Amino acid sequence: MLTIGLIIVFFCIGYVARRHIDNISGTVKWLNHYIVYVAMPSIIFLKVPALDFTTDMLIPAGFAWAWALIGGALILIISRILAFPRPLEGAALLLTILGNTSFLGYPMVQAFFDDAVLGYAIFYDQLGSFLMLSTAGLIVIAIYAPAGSGHSVTFSQIAKRVFSFPPFIALIIASTLPIEPVVNVTEDALVLFGKSLMPLALIVIGLQFQPQLLEDHKRPLLAAVSLKMMVAPLLAVGLFVLLSANGTAYSADNPVRIATIFEAAMPSMITPGILAIQAGLAPRFCATVLGYSTLFSFAWLPLIAYLI
Numbered sequence: 001m002l003t004i005g006l007i008i009v010f011f012c013i014g015y016v017a018r019r020h021i022d023n024i025s026g027t028v029k030w031l032n033h034y035i036v037y038v039a040m041p042s043i044i045f046l047k048v049p050a051l052d053f054t055t056d057m058l059i060p061a062g063f064a065w066a067w068a069l070i071g072g073a074l075i076l077i078i079s080r081i082l083a084f085p086r087p088l089e090g091a092a093l094l095l096t097i098l099g100n101t102s103f104l105g106y107p108m109v110q111a112f113f114d115d116a117v118l119g120y121a122i123f124y125d126q127l128g129s130f131l132m133l134s135t136a137g138l139i140v141i142a143i144y145a146p147a148g149s150g151h152s153v154t155f156s157q158i159a160k161r162v163f164s165f166p167p168f169i170a171l172i173i174a175s176t177l178p179i180e181p182v183v184n185v186t187e188d189a190l191v192l193f194g195k196s197l198m199p200l201a202l203i204v205i206g207l208q209f210q211p212q213l214l215e216d217h218k219r220p221l222l223a224a225v226s227l228k229m230m231v232a233p234l235l236a237v238g239l240f241v242l243l244s245a246n247g248t249a250y251s252a253d254n255p256v257r258i259a260t261i262f263e264a265a266m267p268s269m270i271t272p273g274i275l276a277i278q279a280g281l282a283p284r285f286c287a288t289v290l291g292y293s294t295l296f297s298f299a300w301l302p303l304i305a306y307l308i
Contacts, residue, residue: 004298004302006198006199007107007108007111007198007202007298008298010198010199010202010203010206011202011203011205011206011209011294011295011298012206013202013203013206014202014203014204014205014206014207014208014209015206015207015209016206017203017206017207018206018207018208018209021207024207024208027207028204028207028208031200031203031204031207032204034196034200035103035197035200035201035204036165036166036167037166038193038196039193039194039196039197039200039201040102040106040166040167040170040197041166041167041169041170042189042190042191042193042194043106043118043122043190043194043197044122044126044167044170044171044174045170045173045174045179045183045190046183046187046190046191046194047115047118047119047122048119048122048171048174048175049174049179049180049183050115050119051116051119051120053175056120056256057120057123057127057256059239059256059260060120060121060123060124060127060128060256060259060260060263061123061124061126061127061128062128063124063128063235063236063239063260063264064101064124064127064128064129064132064263064264065128065132066235066239067097067232067235067236067264068097068098068132068136070235071096071097071227071228071231071232072093072096072097074096074227074231075089075092075093075096075097075223075224075227076089076093078223079092079093079220082219082220082223084220085282086144087144087146087280087281087282088217088220088281088282088285089144090140090141090143090144090145090276090281090282091144091273091276091281091282091285091286091289092220092223092224092282092285092289093140093144094137094140094141094272094273094275094276094281095224095228095268095269095272095273095276095286095289095290095293096223096224096227096228096268097132097136097228098129098132098133098137098268098269098271098272099129099228099232099263099264099265099266099267099268099269100266100267100268100269100270100294100297101121101124101125101128101129101263101266101269102125102126102129102130102167103197103201103204103205103270104201104202104205104266104267104294104297105121105124105125105262105263105266106118106121106122106125106197106198106201107197107198107201107202108262108266108297108301108305109121109259109262109263110197110198111198112262112301112302112305113255113258113259113262113305114255116255117255117258117259117262118259119255119259120255120256120258120259120260121259121262121263122171123171123259124259124260124263125263126167126168126171127171128263129263129269130162130165130167130168131162133269133271133272134158134161134162134165135158135162137272137275138157138158138161138275141272141275141276141279141281144279144281145279145280145281146279146280204270205270205290205294208270208287208290208291209290209291209294209295210284210287210288210291211288211291211292212284212288213288213292214284214285214288217282217284217285217288220285221285221288221289221292224268224289224293225267225268225289225292225293225296228266228267228268228293229265229266229267229293229296229297229300230265232264232265233261233262233264233265233304235264236260236261236264237261239260240257240260240261252308257308258308261304261308262301262304262305262308265297265300265301265304266297266301267290267293267294267296267297268289268290268293268294270290273286273287273289273290274286
């Protein structure tokens, strides 16, 4: 209960602070820079070298990509049935297939599970969500962006985005180089920086929360949030049932199983929402989905953690 209380407190600090900050976008930008350049790499350097590298690491990342295909197909079907406007369809597609598996995922996993689960959650995020955002996400934005908006995408842009992202660089270093001696010397600092992720990430989310909901956005919002936060983890559960039926058992306390299901239940990712807003894809809808899915996650994720 203390953890849930702290999560809500930090979110509320961000939401209240937005009324007293003149330059919210600038504040969010600098906090994001600290999270991406310092806090997230610190966690990766601490947790990844301690993992035993097996094919199990491919399961969380593989499911993230599988969900992108399944969730994307489902939201497109719903969009055509309910006749979503094209910009709103593009925004809903991005916010359905991509979850907040780093800014919110890491601190939530830290809050409810042990380091082994966090290690596999990192692979779900970096090899799944992040790579997907940097490739498929950019392509979706290029397809749905209004004509003349300048949001084309090239292979060089995608490659630059992937290989210049600090947490991804940290993952490659932590996975391939013998950095344990350096980690041992700097462990206290890395732990301190890593622990700062949860409060700062939640403050950033609170700063960007917009509660106003338009009537035309209710059904698209319900579709996107339900698919992302309910259907996705149910499919993850189904994956492990299927694996067990084929002789590969994953017990209830298996970190691969827990990380995959829990990360699948995360709310919509903030970054694609911001990119969609910049590209003119239903800006108000994007902000609303990000806000409400995150708010819902404060009750939903503890429930998921308890159930798994």
